[in-house]
């Protein structure tokens with residue numbers, strides 16, 4: 444079976460440390476067949492964090508790596524666009540500026556405001572109200588026609604369940620969860636199984652089985668799997684576990700986006 448990783452960062456992301464070439468070399472060493480670069484582009488920090496130049500450099504690096512590694516690795520070009528809902532037409536311009544294979548929408552700064560979800564003090568807020576609001580903003584992003592998939596739906600759990608060890612009862616937010624999943628299905632978008640949580644305190648994929656099973660029950664078909672690697676060590680990390688989880692939740696295929704189109708990889 445094809446060994447792939449659909450979510451990898453380079454040093455074109457503010458939190459990335461290795462060049463596209465270094466990431467490709469590591470991917471080849473680990474036996475990967477296909478990788479998709481998805482560097483950050485946060486809409487709310489577009490100019491203040493130099494994403495105007497970062498996105499151009501990133502895309503050029505992907506093209507260069509694609510050519511350089513053409514014998515050993517399929518290199519795809521993606522973007523992880525943060526908070527596209529706060530300015531959908533501007534976001535659309537950004538994702539249309541290059542011939543991306545994959546547009547992954549994510550929510551790191553709810554409503555385009557700080558703090559980042561990783562810096563929120565979850566022991567001081569109502570986590571259920573926060574997650575309901577988080578899912579309703581993701582619902583807005585699902586409606587946006589500029590993206591192919593939604594990244595790490597339950598990313599705040601890295602802190603809520605991980606760092607703060609809060610016992611989160613998903614049944615409290617069932618309605619908001621169902622509304623979000625139904626919209627993703629209506630829009631024929633994919634849900635990303637982000638495996639970075641497996642190597643962090645939370646110890647599970649984002650989203651985890653409960654949401655993947657519900658997505659499947661409601662008629663969801665498309666899941667992507669990505670490690671969200673920011674370093675060479677993490678390339679491919681948890682991908683096999685992520686695929687196994689998809690299989691366990693009833694999915695027979697994993698989706699990889701090429702040229703913004705779904706390619707289904709059999710996992711049965």
Ligand SMILES: [Zn+2]
Pocket residue numbers: 523549551594595
């Ligand atoms: Zn992210």
Ligand SMILES: [Zn+2]
Pocket residue numbers: 450452481523671
């Ligand atoms: Zn990422």
